[in-house]
Amino acid sequence: xxxxxxxxxxxxxxxxxxxxxxxxxxxxxxxxxxxxxxxxxxxxxxxxxxxxxxxxxxxxxxxxxxxxxxxxxxxxxxxxxxxxxxxxxxxxxxxxxxxxxxxxxxxxxxxxxxxxxxxxxxxxxxxxxxxxxxxxxxxxxxxxxxxxxxxxxxxxxxxxxxxxxxxxxxxxxxxxxxxxxxxxxxxxxxxxxxxxxxxxxxxxxxxxxxxxxxxxxxxxxxxxxxxxxxxxxxxxxxxxxxxxxxxxxxxxxxxxxxxxxxxxxxxxxxxxxxxxxxxxxxxxxxxxxxxxxxxxxxxxxxxxxxxxxxxxxxxxxxxxxxxxxxxxxxxxxxxxxxxxxxxxxxxxxxxxxxxxxxxxxxxxxxxxxxxxxxxxxxxxxxxxxxxxxxxxxxxxxxxxxxxxxxxxxxxxxxxxxxxxxxxxxxxxxxxxxxxxxxxxxxxxxxxxxxxxxxxxxxxxxxxxxxxxxxxxxxxxxxxxxxx
Amino acid sequence: xxxxxxxxxxxxxxxxxxxxxxxxxxxxxxxxxxxxxxxxxxxxxxxxxxxxxxxxxxxxxxxxxxxxxxxxxxxxxxxxxxxxxxxxxxxxxxxxxxxxxxxxxxxxxxxxxxxxxxxxxxxxxxxxxxxxxxxxxxxxxxxxxxxxxxxxxxxxxxxxxxxxxxxxxxxxxxxxxxxxxxxxxxxxxxxxxxxxxxxxxxxxxxxxxxxxxxxxxxxxxxxxxxxxxxxxxxxxxxxxxxxxxxxxxxxxxxxxxxxxxxxxxxxxxxxxxxxxxxxxxxxxxxxxxxxxxxxxxxxxxxxxxxxxxxxxxxxxxxxxxxxxxxxxxxxxxxxxxxxxxxxxxxxxxxxxxxxxxxxxxxxxxxxxxxxxxxxxxxxxxxxxxxxxxxxxxxxxxxxxxxxxxxxxxxxxxxxxxxxxxxxxxxxxxxxxxxxxxxxxxxxxxxxxxxxxxxxxxxxxxxxxxxxxxxxxxxxxxxxxxxxxxxxxxxxxxxx
Numbered sequence: 001x002x003x004x005x006x007x008x009x010x011x012x013x014x015x016x017x018x019x020x021x022x023x024x025x026x027x028x029x030x031x032x033x034x035x036x037x038x039x040x041x042x043x044x045x046x047x048x049x050x051x052x053x054x055x056x057x058x059x060x061x062x063x064x065x066x067x068x069x070x071x072x073x074x075x076x077x078x079x080x081x082x083x084x085x086x087x088x089x090x091x092x093x094x095x096x097x098x099x100x101x102x103x104x105x106x107x108x109x110x111x112x113x114x115x116x117x118x119x120x121x122x123x124x125x126x127x128x129x130x131x132x133x134x135x136x137x138x139x140x141x142x143x144x145x146x147x148x149x150x151x152x153x154x155x156x157x158x159x160x161x162x163x164x165x166x167x168x169x170x171x172x173x174x175x176x177x178x179x180x181x182x183x184x185x186x187x188x189x190x191x192x193x194x195x196x197x198x199x200x201x202x203x204x205x206x207x208x209x210x211x212x213x214x215x216x217x218x219x220x221x222x223x224x225x226x227x228x229x230x231x232x233x234x235x236x237x238x239x240x241x242x243x244x245x246x247x248x249x250x251x252x253x254x255x256x257x258x259x260x261x262x263x264x265x266x267x268x269x270x271x272x273x274x275x276x277x278x279x280x281x282x283x284x285x286x287x288x289x290x291x292x293x294x295x296x297x298x299x300x301x302x303x304x305x306x307x308x309x310x311x312x313x314x315x316x317x318x319x320x321x322x323x324x325x326x327x328x329x330x331x332x333x334x335x336x337x338x339x340x341x342x343x344x345x346x347x348x349x350x351x352x353x354x355x356x357x358x359x360x361x362x363x364x365x366x367x368x369x370x371x372x373x374x375x376x377x378x379x380x381x382x383x384x385x386x387x388x389x390x391x392x393x394x395x396x397x398x399x400x401x402x403x404x405x406x407x408x409x410x411x412x413x414x415x416x417x418x419x420x421x422x423x424x425x426x427x428x429x430x431x432x433x434x435x436x437x438x439x440x441x442x443x444x445x446x447x448x449x450x451x452x453x454x455x456x457x458x459x460x461x462x463x464x465x466x467x468x469x470x471x472x473x474x475x476x477x478x479x480x481x482x483x
Numbered sequence: 484x485x486x487x488x489x490x491x492x493x494x495x496x497x498x499x500x501x502x503x504x505x506x507x508x509x510x511x512x513x514x515x516x517x518x519x520x521x522x523x524x525x526x527x528x529x530x531x532x533x534x535x536x537x538x539x540x541x542x543x544x545x546x547x548x549x550x551x552x553x554x555x556x557x558x559x560x561x562x563x564x565x566x567x568x569x570x571x572x573x574x575x576x577x578x579x580x581x582x583x584x585x586x587x588x589x590x591x592x593x594x595x596x597x598x599x600x601x602x603x604x605x606x607x608x609x610x611x612x613x614x615x616x617x618x619x620x621x622x623x624x625x626x627x628x629x630x631x632x633x634x635x636x637x638x639x640x641x642x643x644x645x646x647x648x649x650x651x652x653x654x655x656x657x658x659x660x661x662x663x664x665x666x667x668x669x670x671x672x673x674x675x676x677x678x679x680x681x682x683x684x685x686x687x688x689x690x691x692x693x694x695x696x697x698x699x700x701x702x703x704x705x706x707x708x709x710x711x712x713x714x715x716x717x718x719x720x721x722x723x724x725x726x727x728x729x730x731x732x733x734x735x736x737x738x739x740x741x742x743x744x745x746x747x748x749x750x751x752x753x754x755x756x757x758x759x760x761x762x763x764x765x766x767x768x769x770x771x772x773x774x775x776x777x778x779x780x781x782x783x784x785x786x787x788x789x790x791x792x793x794x795x796x797x798x799x800x801x802x803x804x805x806x807x808x809x810x811x812x813x814x815x816x817x818x819x820x821x822x823x824x825x826x827x828x829x830x831x832x833x834x835x836x837x838x839x840x841x842x843x844x845x846x847x848x849x850x851x852x853x854x855x856x857x858x859x860x861x862x863x864x865x866x867x868x869x870x871x872x873x874x875x876x877x878x879x880x881x882x883x884x885x886x887x888x889x890x891x892x893x894x895x896x897x898x899x900x901x902x903x904x905x906x907x908x909x910x911x912x913x914x915x916x917x918x919x920x921x922x923x924x925x926x927x928x929x930x931x932x933x934x935x936x937x938x939x940x941x942x943x944x945x946x947x948x949x950x951x952x953x954x955x956x957x958x959x960x961x962x963x964x965x966x967x968x969x970x971x972x973x974x975x976x977x978x
Contacts, residue, residue, distance in 0.1 A: 046565075046585045050824045050831070052578070052686040053565040053587060057720055087820050087867070091840055096823025156840075198501055282866035282876060285690035286682075288724040 003331040010216035014174035018167045018208045021065045021198050026164035027139045030058030036162035036203050048164035050094030062121050065198040066106045067299050068119035069168050070135040072192050077090045083284040088277050100138035107135040114145030114188050131173040141166040177234035191307045191434040195332045202368045211416040215243045223267050225260045235260045239267050318347035329353040333369035340378035345385050375409045384412040396468035397421040424469045432465045433478045486647040491556045491704040498555040505536040505555035512557050521624045522546035523643040525562050526570040527602040535599050550744045551597030561637050562603040564790045565684035576616035577851025578831045585774050587684020588716040589695050598709045608853045610657055610688040612636050613925050617855045621946050634667030636660040640698050641668035651708050657693040662941035666904035666953025669943045670704045672698040676935035676961050680724025681716035687821040691693045691812035692933045701971040706724050706736035709723045733878025736967050738888040750897030756972050757790035762897035763796045768927050771906040774947035777902045782944040782954045801889040803927050809882035810930040816876045819863025824849045883934045891937040904941040904953030937964045942970045
């Protein structure tokens, strides 16, 4: 009998993911989209400020990006698209309506395959199919800015730089079963969008998610404003617990919209269904329907090898572990970097050093591979690995070089010299070992009386003395010999 | 200088030949405006206009100046059209103090051709009216009788031309807003084919119906102005699409310019009118006042006497009652969405101390919009709301298609249609404003033309008790030139 207490039991989650597309200009006007490091309200014009009389003109490239996304998500691209007005009031929405899509979106009925959170157990297959309901285009609203926090600010400011940035909205069926699955799905989605060169996940607010959640067949609640990828699991776990607690107490979950408070990590009721917005959708009368069927075959040709395919190829072509392949293919820039390194070096060794070490250092610094590649080239990485393989540097030395290159740049040979990282000869090791044995009589005694852990301590001491320039395995042999 | 009967073509030629000083002309116009009791203008552009006029006088002999089609011609702009650096209010309190940072496409074109912008003319608030009485800045009066309305919504533009407070004017026409005041004030006004003139910079009332159009004292000036404002503009997607789809080679007018940049009118009156097929749809003439009916028939007979083939026809499928209903549903629905942006946050009206956004913005809208505007926002919001969309908006769009078909059928046999512009002459100020429905009914002959998207011109064709009557000529899609030619013929025949 299966455990009743598993997290996934009866939980259904559907997502609406909004991803910013990295076109040069906005969706309906010629303003630049490169606003992330700019002063507020400097990337604006009559159209994206909604000034009276200004008209929208569709950015064809954005539509092509949208189609590309739809194709990569295995959707049926529709022959014709129509933009609609979604009418609602909010200060960040300069026209009092958002231009979005309603009937006649870009695409319907897609599919994304993800790996199960539980790795195959818990009744879920290892590969889970998440159905995509639809993909459509819309414009981003502006952004409210508070001096201080939302509670303490005396007034709010509006920045319209973001107003009109093209978004692709991806709506899933309620096929996700746990917060962890959602995180995996979003990871996969970000990965795919990155592969298509239409999305930059490093930009702040590049992907925002609304989630519809229900437990045990009850009513669903929509949680809005999950703006950070990292918050998704926390927000959804809170909401699931909230709903389960209601059910446990015999109360009903109400159909409502809830807001995620990222500071407190909780969801709060925004409005119940009877106060739901009536968006009064109608076709945008300033834009014409666009036939997109002619574009599809050309765009199909632009779709690169996608993460899933690449993963399988890496495993078979390079004979590397599936876990390594996962890590290496998540970000297209890492995958490309790895392939370049592997073309000049042992593929297995390269996989370990890119997937485990380099990726770990990137995560620690919170920087992307694209950012890092400005300092670390594949050739430098290969050079570093060659030194390691030849025994010129130790594992620790190699790691040190990676860190140094990421933080300050520079070439491996130069760093080895500057930081004195070259491995030391046996005479120096022997000298250090003898010194350590002399200085740590107690530990030596412990080892002799059978406490094998004492050896680790002694090796550590030698490593310290040699500033990591010795191979720990060699050191441990030396110690055993000398004691 | 004699301003009466001064045409745009006279002005251009007079300035180029040195017979007219642009500065003097502009000064005289402002003197007239300042003496006027009509209230044609909301905002004047005096300092800037005078500066431009002096520049025209100084540079008139430079080659690129000699080629400007509207060199030094004074023009009044309806306040629904965005003018850079010049207050644009749409006759609403909510836009008081709004100075646009950009020019509408038509304003760019006018400036490029050397026209001098005199000021912004009065209108019904957000174009919502038939009398220019809903303006926050007070009503405009009819130059032919100060106790009467000038028509609307482009009432200020029509009255200004009629009273020689400008030479040319721009109006905008959603359901008759150019033709109605042209008819009531005895001037010429043309509503172009939907998509003929860029709407970029026209403050939207009902996007799918409206067009900016030329107004003038005569047909030739109207053609000239249309020629200038109909330049292709990529910023209006509807215009681009419609012009691209138009199979014919459209041209705005029969005006030609010779090597010295002088205008040459390429119309042979006898040849034009002979065999011209004019249909008079009885549905559009049955219900009008006897004086209007008589005057319009007289006009039609003038064409007939010169060789046109006139036929009274019936557009049976076109139920005018449904046309009006369809028009108002579409217009108010689009308007309710278009006007949502006016919240005082980014521009326009601000009231004392700000409270939270919702309260502040509700107060601003409450105080900033007039009664008629509020009525239409509420009706439009209702018509678009969940459960009613199909019943109202979608149905109205279907009716529009039927009306379009009805016009296409009529045009299979006729070259153009002739009918009264308005069912009656200008009425008294205050006479109908309290009864919105009776006012809506006044649009009965103009509204179907906007629904069909075809071009139409209103030309003075007589008087009743000293008040002008307008003849409306309706053409096929993109056949502006045909109705302009017919209008020119009529003007010539009328002497």
